[in-house]
Amino acid sequence: IxxxxxxxxxxxxxxxxxxxxxxxxxxxxxxxxxxxxxxxxDATSLPYPNGCFEVVISYGVLHHIEIAKRRRFIQEACRVASEKIIVAELTLEGFQIIHAVSNFKAVDLEWLETELNSFGEVDKYVGTLMNVYTLFLFTKENLC
Incomplete structure (x- = not known):
């Protein structure tokens, strides 16, 4: 896309x-x-230098990653991104429709939002089947 x-x-x-x-x-x-x-x-151990991508996009990825490795995934995305991270993840309703029978575990979206907020300012779009979070890794102060 x-x-x-x-x-x-x-x-x-x-x-x-x-x-x-x-x-x-x-x-x-x-x-x-x-x-x-x-x-x-492996997105939890990326072989790229810090800040080498302007934008990192994760579209429906987190629920495919083991719960114990999800924080590391977010940390790696933040490390390699220089401007922003966009995370689109299934809501519980969306997860139940798409992965009704699977070994995957739904993402705790409150945890995700809290985790992203620990790195910077986050905008959130709440959808029925998927939420989208945009984490801005820069501030107005360092743009001037």
Whole structure:
């Protein structure tokens, strides 16, 4: 979506080869494969320098990560982002519809909001099936 709608370059990271293959196919179908780098990796231990991405987007990822590793995921996203982090995560209702039968565990959205707020200012969009949180890693003071 970012490569198509915002004409930017994207690094797609996933621990699953199958998910990466699906993403490559989808990118080719959208005509944006040339603007996306696909890398197999663990989002709780990213091999990138601090602040190397302007924006980090996590779209429905957290509930796929073990509960014990979710804080580390947020920390890594904050470490590699220089401007903002966008986290879209299923509400309990959305989780129950999409993952009615699965081994995944729903994300405690109050925990998520508190965790993100510990890093900076957060805007929140509350949806029926998914909430979106935008964490701004800069302040008005350091923009002037």
């Amino acid at each position: 970012a490569a198509r709608d915002f004409n930017c370059t994207v690094t797609n990271i996933d621990i699953s080869e199958g998910a990466l293959s699906d993403a490559k196919r989808d990118a080719a179908n959208e005509g944006v494969a040339g603007r996306i780098r696909f890398e197999k990796g």
